[in-house]
Amino acid sequence: MKSKLLLFVIAAVLTTALVGVPSASATTMPSGLTSDQQLAWSEATSGAYLGSGTNTISNTANTYAVAGQCYLETATESFGTWPYEQNVHLHTNWCGTGPASSGGHITYWSAYTTTTSQICSANDTYKQKMYGGVGSTYVAIEGGSYFSCQVAPLWSVHHHTYVQMKYGPGGGIFILGGG
Numbered sequence: 001m002k003s004k005l006l007l008f009v010i011a012a013v014l015t016t017a018l019v020g021v022p023s024a025s026a027t028t029m030p031s032g033l034t035s036d037q038q039l040a041w042s043e044a045t046s047g048a049y050l051g052s053g054t055n056t057i058s059n060t061a062n063t064y065a066v067a068g069q070c071y072l073e074t075a076t077e078s079f080g081t082w083p084y085e086q087n088v089h090l091h092t093n094w095c096g097t098g099p100a101s102s103g104g105h106i107t108y109w110s111a112y113t114t115t116t117s118q119i120c121s122a123n124d125t126y127k128q129k130m131y132g133g134v135g136s137t138y139v140a141i142e143g144g145s146y147f148s149c150q151v152a153p154l155w156s157v158h159h160h161t162y163v164q165m166k167y168g169p170g171g172g173i174f175i176l177g178g179g
Helices: 002-018 035-046 059-067
Strands: 069-079 086-096 106-116 121-132 139-152 155-167 173-178
Touching: 069 139, 069 155, 069 173, 086 121, 086 139, 086 155, 106 121, 106 139, 106 155
Parallel strands: none
Antiparallel strands: 069 086, 086 106, 121 139, 139 155, 155 173
16 A cells, blocks of 8 residues: 555656646656666656657656556567677567556557677667557567678678567566567
């Protein structure tokens, strides 16, 4: 009961702080948040999340992002062997109100993609929402990149490496695919 009261107080403070404030980044982070909630609050109120795309969220989503439980996860898909390996890392931060089986839903998400390789060059690295999202019982995201690997003079091999993940509002993580 004490934790529900704390979450209600945090939601009330954020709602009060965000309503009528031209720039949400001017608000002060409430004390007593976990490190995951601090990260979600910072991203939600400043819009300064890593990555690219059009993940816009409303003040209501900002409030719920802090009031719910938040999670961080990095999924990696690898292709090839050393030194031609191609690694895609999908970094995801999401928040939810509890397991979908109990009526939970996603309240916030952000993601970005990074790559690593010894000698291959990554091009057009991306992340995209496949389906679901805020208000849904899950969010499915794909992160990937196109790699060029020079295997001989004037000869390059090209490959698209990607990972597809589904995240649930209670912290569930599901692998949808990759290659």
